[in-house]
Amino acid sequence: MAKTETFSVVGQRVNRVEGYDKVTGGAKYVADIVLPGMLVGRILRSPYPHAKIVKIDTRKAEKLRGVKAVVTAEDTIKQGWGAFFPDQYPLSVGKVRYVGEEVAAVAAIDQDIAEEALGMIDIEWEELPAVFDPEQAMKEGAPLIHEGKERNIAMTLDVERGNIERAFAESELIVEDTFESTPQWHCAIETIGSVAECSPSGKYTIYMNTQTLFMARYRIAAALGVRETDVRIIQSAVGGGFGGKSCDDNNAIVCALLARKSCKPVNIINTREEEFLAGSRPRVNMNIWAKMGFKKDGRIRAKQLRIIADNGAYSGKAPAIAGVAALRHDTCYKYSDVKTQAYLVYTNKIPTGAFRGFGNPSAEWAVEQIMDKAAHNLGIDPLDLARMNAADPGYVSPHGNRVTSCELRQCIDLVEKMMDWKGKRAQKKPNRGLGLACTVHVSGKRHFGDYDGGSATIKVNEDGKALILSGEGEVGQGAATAMCQIAAEELGLPLEDVEISRADTDMTTFCLGAFGSRVTYVGGNAVKDAASKVKQQLLDTAAEMLEARQEDLAAANGKIFVRGSETRSVTVAQLARARLFRRGGAPIVASGSFDADSVLQDATRYGNESGAYNFGCQAAEVEVDPETGQVKVLKYVAASDCGTVINPIGAEGQAEGSVAQGLGYALIEGLKMEDGRPVNPNFSDYRIPSMRDMPPLEHAFADSYEPTGPFGAKGLGELGMDPTAAVISNAIFDAAGIRIKTLPITPEKVLKALKAVSNQEPTRKVKLKADG
Amino acid sequence: MVKFEYLEPTSLKEACALLDQHPDDAKIIAGGTALIIWMRMRLLNPRLVISLEKIPDFNYIRYDDKDGLRIGAGARHREIELAPAVRSHYPLLHETFRKVAQPRIRNMGTVGGNLCQGDPLTDPGASLMALDAEVTLTHSKGKRTLALEKFFVDYYQTDLQPGEILTEIHLPPSIKPLGWSHIKFTPRSVEDFATVGVALTLRAQKDTCEDIRLALNSVAPTILRAKRAENVLRGKKISDGLLREMGETAATEVDPMDDNRGSAEYKRDMVKVLVRRAAQEALQRISLQL
Structure with a gap:
């Protein structure tokens, strides 16, 4: 429910605080950073999916004129590193496990020489049998990718809540099916890159386009075998992250190794091909068998999932992603009895990782199609089925997620209206159909040593401008602007009087960074806390200067004034100077922090994983060409519950961008591999969908207020991409009576399914019955 | 990209002379939208790159009622797309060039460069063929002209001989009324190469097809004329059944490959459908409804 609260800066449609520099070409992306004497680093990558390195000889490369350093595993501590399992190395130790893996690297005075030198590194290989399919990899006798990981299983998860057997026995309709997703890449406009230097005393400074600075520092320090303080990470402007720049790859570590060995600054900027091969870690591909039981009236009675997740060669964040796929959706609808099993399996392919949605899009691709099938089988409008089962404020999921604010029903209502759902359903046209799906996402997640928090510092300069020091980072998502708005609102300053620093691990306090739709909610709360402390200092000083009681003072428009006699006022600049330039003076500065009221999941994965949950509903109208199988999205509508919208322009961009990425996932994307080698890495x-491929899109925000959020806000960034693939598939079913169960939904698959139906099924009705 | 020398001759003569002097290690560059990619991928490593940028009047687009259309090989896709003569006399060309990639590419790439690359996935060749285009190939000792359909030899191979530069594209005068259609089937993204490309022109008297040209791209090692399919319709009384038969015949003339845009089988199926649809659209344009 919306809270009646009037804001002056929050909720305003404002331009990006960093926007002017970006649109004028002034922003410094990592490739724009040039340090004196900087060398170019290039990486030698494995041509084999699985092979032993018998011998590496770098002598010829080292002798090439212009080469300043060549590094191999011998220059590393040979310690594994990784977000959850320490299973990967900066440079291969003894063997390689995927095509593209980093084996050696060269720093030279220019790119041509560096690349020439790569060709002069002699490696003696012994090819090993490789395995690419997770189901094959789980079989006894499959080639073993990591010692000690039997049947290549990196992780298993097996959770049952309630009594699943009884729940299915009590169900009046049971629907089950198997769905396969697609390996999707982030395709950020800027590839991963780093510029590293190493001082003679051993301190590394790394400029990088990461979205998680402090987590990058933690992992890089571990991989280099130094203390965290020995590594300073400075964030450059970032050309898009989407999860792909959360430092699970080796780019920055190899760059640092080269900088140390050459005693010069070095940059390594991934080419686009490298970005596909071994840069941003693609979405974890999943095969999901889903079974759900329903009562006749449509209420969900039981749900069971079995997930086989393709980890790739190293784990990165995939263990957490598989967990989200297994459990997260149980917060969207009211569930009681659920069972879920997940297997995360190593294969000789590019390691997978974080990508907008973090397991949720794969799971919703399956579960939301089961919901749709159930609706058709029960003869209930899918919209009504969703509405009937939708989570409410106060709902506690079977895994302990406690829902505070929730406007899922309102989102469903908004979608119904924007799509003219009932009207269109009543007048169905041939080859046209409607589909919808609902979604839930978190606003941050507690899984980092029982911490789900953030921190920020705000100082007020002598001119009255406030500067936020934050290590969360701006990756193009608009976090910097939202934080400035939150601080301005709290301090009573106009937005132009608030600035935000670049993220820098030496200058800011610990922040987890941009992932898990957490920055506005968690980071924003920390900024708000810092701002309220700064405001207290302003009020203390103002009370002295105005000879007024603090409780009579208020802040607005850059001034502190006495309520009721507003001419008795003092500007923030005057306050800052007055507090500083006096005997015993001090600057106005305060640090704030926030730790969400979430609970670390226990060994059975029970626990309220996030401080707030965001919800959404989306629908599409599609037209299927019966002769070509082409699916045209005629109209797309989406509604999001993200609490208070801090900056509508930014939020709309997030929502629309999510849908675009979701449509790519649904209809066209996917890296194809042949024997572990990507065949389309460009x-x-x-x-990916271009601007001209986007259908007419209507979006609305639910009227919503999250009591634990900064001015009522919660997360948004990932929500919009989670349900999109299922929305499209459900609409295709409505249009043509076929259901495509593997992504992407290519016209070829559609045409094949259409032909199969027209050969087999005389009428659609029979198809429906067979479906159950 | 391997280092290379870059030269900018200021006349065609000079350019041809340079090509003669460097028969093995020189490449011509016009807009660079294809060559640069190949060089970056190290598929081509020329020691010498000869730009045609400084050759005067190399991008002309001239129309004459008797002579037809003459296009300088250096004309950019975008220039052809927007040329008033093209719009009014060859709407098929306007439509085709409008669909080439996106404006950033169209503002750089040239028609001559496009044809010389011999890439069967690109759009202009099929439409030019459907309009009976011929190309002029110039070398230091003279020049020759060739029907465009004979110019494409194989996958990325043309009839361009060492020392030759494609200098002009000529189309006969436009015929009115001319039924035409261009279908660029791009189910992944409008900015993708065509999964199947169809360019078709036809003339009809009452309900009889007087003449027809059907050219296809993305479905064989070269852009091709589907002549057997043309013959299904040429001189015949047009019927729904005949259009279907034409599509089916065209499908026997193509030799598509499996790739990211679809399987060979799917593309062949789409040739059947899209050729029929192209003919239907062309007939509608000259107000012949079946």
Whole structure:
């Protein structure tokens, strides 16, 4: 429910605080950073999916004129590193496990020489049998990718709540099916890159386009075998993250190794091909068998999942991603009895990792299609089925997620209206159909040593401008602007009087960074806390200067004034100077922090994982060409419950961008591999939707207020991409009576399914019955 | 990209002379939208790159009622797309060039460069063929002209001989009324290469097809004329059944490959459908409804 509260800066449609520099070309992306004497680093990558390194000889490369350093595993501490399992190395130790893996690297005075030198590194290989399919990899006798990981299983999860057997026995309709997703890449406009230097005393400074600075520092220090303080990470402008820049790859570590060995600054900027091969870690691909039981009236009675997740060669964040796929959706609808099993399996392919949605899009691709099938089988409008089962404020999921604010029903209502759902359903046209799906996401997640928090510092300069020091980072998502708005609102300053620093691990306090839709909610709360402390200092000083009681004072428009006699006022600049330039003076500065009221999941994965949950509903109207199988999205509508919208322009961008990425996932994307080698690692062969491919899109925000959020806000960034693939598939079913169960939904698959239906099924009704 | 020398001759003569002097290690560059990619991928490593940028009047687009359309090989896709003569006399060309990639590419790439690359996935060749285009190939000792359909030899191979530069594209005068259609089937993204490309022109008297040209791209090692399919319709009384038969015949003339845009089988199926649809659209344009 919305809270009646009037804001002056929050909720305003404002331009990005960093926007002017970006649109004028002034922003410094990592490739724009040039340090004196900087060398170019290039990486030698494995040509084999699985092979032993018998011998590496770098002598010829080292002798090439212009080469300043060559590094191999011998220059590393040979300690594994990784977000959850320490299973990967900066440079291969003894063997390689995927095509593209980093084996050696060269720093030279220019790129040509560096690349020439790579060709002069002699490696004696012994090829090993490789395995690419997770189901094959789990079989006894499959090639073993990591010692000690039997049947290549990196992780298993097996959770049952309630009594699943009884729940299915009590169900009046049971629907089950198997769905396969697609390996999707982030395709950020800027590839991963780093510029590293190492001082003679051993301190590393790394400029990088990461979205998680402090987590990057933690992992890089571990991989280099130094203390965290020995590594300073400074964030450059970032050309898009989407999870792919959360430091699970080796780019920055190899760059640091080269900088140390050459005693010069070095940059390594991934080419687009490298970005596909071994840069941003793609979405964990999943095969999901889902079974759900329903009562006749449509209420969900039981749900069971079995997930086989393709980890790739190293784990990165995939263990957490598989967990989200297994459990998260149980917060969207009211569930009682659920069972879920997940297997995360190593294969000789590019390691997978974080990508907008974090396991949720794969799970919703399956579960939301089961919901749709159930609706058709029960003869209930899918919209009504969703509405009937939707979570409410106060709902506690079977895994302990406690829902505070929740406007899922309102989102469903908004979608119904924007799509003219009932009207269109009543007048169904041939080959046209409607589909919808609902979604839930978190606003941060507690899984880092029982911490789900953030911190920030705000200082007020002598001119009255406030500067936020935050290590969360801006990756193009608009976090910097939202934080400035939150601080301005709390301090009573106009937005132009608030600035935010670049994220820098030496200058800011610990922040987890941009992932898990957490920055506005968790980081924003920390900024708000810092701002309220700064405001207290302003009020203390103002009370002295105005000879007024603090409780009579208020802040607005850059001034502190006495309520009721507003001419008795003092500007923030005057206050800052007055507090500083006096005997015993001090600057106005305060640090704030926030730790969400979430609970670390126990060994059975029970626990309220986030401080707040965001919800959404989306629907599409599609037209299927019966002769070509092409699916045209005629109209797309989406509604999001993200609490208070801090900056509508930014939020709309997030929502629309999510849908675009979701449509890519649904209809066109996916890296194809042959024997572990990518066959389409470029933008000519791997297409993503362009601006001109987007259907007419209508979006609305639910009227909502999250009591624990900064001015009522919660997360948004990932929500919009989670349900999109299922929305499209459900609409295709409504249009043509076929259900595509593997992503992407290519016209070829659609045409094949249409032909199968027209050969087999005389009428649609029979198809429906067979479906159950 | 391997280092290379870059030269900018200021006349065609000079450019041809340079090509003669460097028969093995020189490449011509016009817009660079294809060559640069190949060089970056190290598929081509020329020691010498000869730019045609400084050759005067190399991008002309001239129309004459008797002579037809003459296009300088250096004309950019975008220039052809927007040329008033093209719009009014060859709407098929306007439509085709409008669909080439996106404006950033169209503002750089040239028609000559496009044809010389011999890439069967690109759009202009099929439409030019459907309009009976011929190309002029110039070398230091003279020049020759060739029907465009004979110019494409194989996958990325043309009839361009060492020392030759494609200098002009010529189309005969436009015929009115001319039924035409261009279908660029791009189910992944409008900015993708065509999964199947169809360019078709036809003339009809009452309900009889007088003449027809059907050219296809993305479905064989070269852009091709589907002549057997043309013959299904040429001189015949047009019927729904005949259009279907034409589509099916065209499908026997193509030799598509499996790739990211679809399987060979799917593309062949789409040739059947899209050729029929192209003919239907062309007939509608000259107000012949079946």
